Amino acid sequence: xxxxxxxxxxxxxxxxxxxxxxxxxxxxxxxxxxxxxxxxxxxxxxxxxxxxxxxxxxxxxxxxxxxxxxxxxxxxxxxxxxxxxxxxxxxxxxxxxxxxxxxxxxxxxxxxxxxxxxxxxxxxxxxxxxxxxxxxxxxxxxxxxxxxxxxxxxxxxxxxxxxxxxxxxxxxxxxxxxxxxxxxxxxxxxxxxxxxxxxxxxxxxxxxxxxxxxxxxxxxxxxxxxxxxxxxxxxxxxxxxxxxxxxxxxxxxxxxxxxxxxxxxxxxxxxxxxxxxxxxxxxxxxxxxxxxxxxxxxxxxxxxxxxxxxxxxxxxxxxxxxxxxxxxxxxxxxxxxxxxxxxxxxxxxxxxxxxxxxxxxxxxxxxxxxxxxxxxxxxxxxxxxxxxxxxxx
Numbered sequence: 526x527x528x529x530x531x532x533x534x535x536x537x538x539x540x541x542x543x544x545x546x547x548x549x550x551x552x553x554x555x556x557x558x559x560x561x562x563x564x565x566x567x568x569x570x571x572x573x574x575x576x577x578x579x580x581x582x583x584x585x586x587x588x589x590x591x592x593x594x595x596x597x598x599x600x601x602x603x604x605x606x607x608x609x610x611x612x613x614x615x616x617x618x619x620x621x622x623x624x625x626x627x628x629x630x631x632x633x634x635x636x637x638x639x640x641x642x643x644x645x646x647x648x649x650x651x652x653x654x655x656x657x658x659x660x661x662x663x664x665x666x667x668x669x670x671x672x673x674x675x676x677x678x679x680x681x682x683x684x685x686x687x688x689x690x691x692x693x694x695x696x697x698x699x700x701x702x703x704x705x706x707x708x709x710x711x712x713x714x715x716x717x718x719x720x721x722x723x724x725x726x727x728x729x730x731x732x733x734x735x736x737x738x739x740x741x742x743x744x745x746x747x748x749x750x751x752x753x754x755x756x757x758x759x760x761x762x763x764x765x766x767x768x769x770x771x772x773x774x775x776x777x778x779x780x781x782x783x784x785x786x787x788x789x790x791x792x793x794x795x796x797x798x799x800x801x802x803x804x805x806x807x808x809x810x811x812x813x814x815x816x817x818x819x820x821x822x823x824x825x826x827x828x829x830x831x832x833x834x835x836x837x838x839x840x841x842x843x844x845x846x847x848x849x850x851x852x853x854x855x856x857x858x859x860x861x862x863x864x865x866x867x868x869x870x871x872x873x874x875x876x877x878x879x880x881x882x883x884x885x886x887x888x889x890x891x892x893x894x895x896x897x898x899x900x901x902x903x904x905x906x907x908x909x910x911x912x913x914x915x916x917x918x
Contacts, residue, residue, distance in 0.1 A: 531646050534705055538598060538639060539661035541626055544669035544691035545609050545628035546574050546751075547779075549853040551673040551772040552684045560618050560683075567618075568878035570625050571755045572871045576746065577629025578636065579868030582860045583690050583729060585637040589856060591891065594638050594645075595706035602637070602702060604631030606695030613689035633867070640845060640859040645852045652765025652906060659839035663779060664752075665694070671776040674769055725787040729861045738907050739844050740865035745901040746841050747870025749810060750834050752894055753778075755874040757830070760887040762824045771823075778827035789836035790843055803840060803905040811832030811898045814843035818891050841866075844908070873897075 549556070549570050557567045588597035610628030615621045639658060647654040673687050680686035730736040757778060761771035785806075793802050813830030817823060845858035873894075882891040 536661040540665040541694045543896040545577030545664040548669035548673045563760035564878040564882045568874045572874045573593045573625040574629030578633040579632045579864050581633035582864035585634045586860050593708050597694045598702050599633035599867045601631045602695050606692045610692035633897040637859040641856040644855040655843050656787045657731045663786045674772045687886040740862045742904045743841050743862045743866030744869025752873035752877045774823050780833040781831030785835035787834045805831040806836040807902045814895045
């Protein structure tokens with residue numbers, strides 16, 4: 526029964542980690558027109574949370590030491606819930622950016638904590654649980670993309686209400702983690718002390734070249750992922766599709782990524798040869814980008830883009846877990862990889878938006894994205910197949 530509750534807590538927490546970002550792209554045109562802002566400025570709504578996810582990821586380790594995983598997760602969920610709910614009254618770009626900042630900090634704290642949570646509670650099933658965790662995140666993204674425009678219509682044209690409704694996920698999730706926190710407090714003091722000591726002895730691996738390689742890969746992966754997430758629907762609109770159709774195409778992209786997100790990490794664990802899975806997913810992303818630039822239907826381009834991005838994200842999340850031997854080490858490596866990676870990743874949507882502002886086209890920025898994918902493949906060769914021993918200290 527306890528294992529089911531732990532999986533439920535993991536899934537609910539993961540569902541909160543994307544809607545505050547992915548609910549925005551289908552409404553970008555509407556928000557941009559109403560507020561009268563540029564493409565590079567509007568892209569900050571998705572780039573700022575990603576940047577926060579990078580800057581504030583190390584905070585997860587500090588809060589974990591002070592409050593434990595459960596207490597720190599409660600703080601993260603509160604930030605996500607408050608930031609998302611405040612969008613109901615946000616009527617300027619500055620107030621919207623403030624809500625993106627709050628949700629970004631919350632997501633930054635939650636990400637490394639959940640990696641350590643998996644390492645601690647599912648040491649022998651980490652790959653499967655990362656697949657479950659990643660799939661839940663994708664589900665959150667799917668529904669937020671799919672429902673953004675219909676919800677706007679339901680709320681009489683209010684994009685504020687459409688964006689803020691996703692705070693309900695945090696409201697549902699917080700009681701589950703409150704129960705976990707209460708259970709943790711009732712555990713024997715000796716067990717808690719040992720757990721905290723194991724975490725607190727680990728430091729961010731700033732002098733470890735291997736950690737920097739993983740960070741660079743995560744950053745390139747995030748830059749590509751969030752550039753596609755932010756600009757795929759606007760690119761489809763520029764090709765003549767309606768806002769509703771573009772939202773449906775992006776929903777398809779995200780839906781296609783679901784089986785890849787769930788199954789590829791399991792396949793990597795079963796069949797090994799991690800490098801080939803990494804390169805294969807990157808090549809699919811490259812094919813999808815080239816299809817868009819060759820004016821091939823975005824309905825078709827969504828297929829390789831969805832499989833490629835859907836497969837890379839859970840592998841990237843698995844790397845710090847695979848490369849470390851203890852819960853504390855996994856937390857420290859995840860904090861560094863996600864911190865540096867998301868800071869680099871935040872530049873992707875902004876750069877795409879800026880080039881689009883200058884050229885008035887998505888062709889040039891998407892070719893640049895193709896170059897970034899090729900660079901990602903080169904870094905993946907450095908990542909290779911090596912894994913650390915999987916046992917806990």
